[in-house]
Amino acid sequence: MTRKAYPTDVFSAIAEPRRREVITVLSDGQEYAVNEIVLRMKIAQPAVSKHLGALRKAGVVTVVKRGQHRMYRLNAAGLKPVHDWVKVFERYWMHQVDQIKQRAERKALERMIRLDEGPNPKEE
Amino acid sequence: MTRKAYPTDVFSAIAEPRRREVITVLSDGQEYAVNEIVLRMKIAQPAVSKHLGALRKAGVVTVVKRGQHRMYRLNAAGLKPVHDWVKVFERYWMHQVDQIKQRAERKALERMIRLDEGPNPKEE
DNA sequence: TCAATATATTCCGATTTAGGAATGTGTCAA
């Protein structure tokens, strides 16, 4: 049986910093030969090829053969499962920002009211 | 030196299916004792404790002691780095959906025009 | 204090994973 290689599910795929680095290189939407990616990274070609293989199996990149080159391109849709999963929690910190914003506005309003009432604010 | 335990960065933290499961349990915003989480999962208490430890170090959950219980609560803000990272790619598939929608609308419009012109469409 | 309960920690083995080195494969150009 084949020795288990790099992971192929998208969550594990993006867990590896170097694979996120590869994705960053591809994030302009252009296609890149393996060579060009290697030049932009600090690991050797076989390692890059293996990471690209993992990303491909995870559905995050696509390849086409062009001459002696393999052109890799980002398939951003492959990241959608991660986005969908994490988006569920967006409202938690959004809400918090809202609360902060609201508090700031309330404070500003209170200041304005105090100014309207002059330098000696009423106490209750 | 200490035997390296579970990972503590947020990307690796959520790469583990069982840790995402823990997060799902906590996703109602309520606090849960370790016990209660164990009941909802298929792994033993020590494994759950270890996953909770990883999530805590990753900043995804918080703990407070209450009596002999440790109450865990989701800290959704800890997931923000993942959200921020993946959000950058949102536009790719959003755009694609837009394109599909636009094509559908263009086709529908073409059909309407053809209907206006009768069953024998002009050719160009 | 002692037993029970809740949880963390340590120790361990099995498995996964990353990357280097070596090698295989396909394509091009002369």
Add this chain to the structure above:
DNA sequence: TTGACACATTCCTAAATCGGAATATATTGA
């Protein structure tokens, strides 16, 4: 056909990771 590229694959080792078992620690109640 041959050599030079571009890239993938295989083999290997070290390290990371997971989960079970056993054990440690803390809290509570009797």
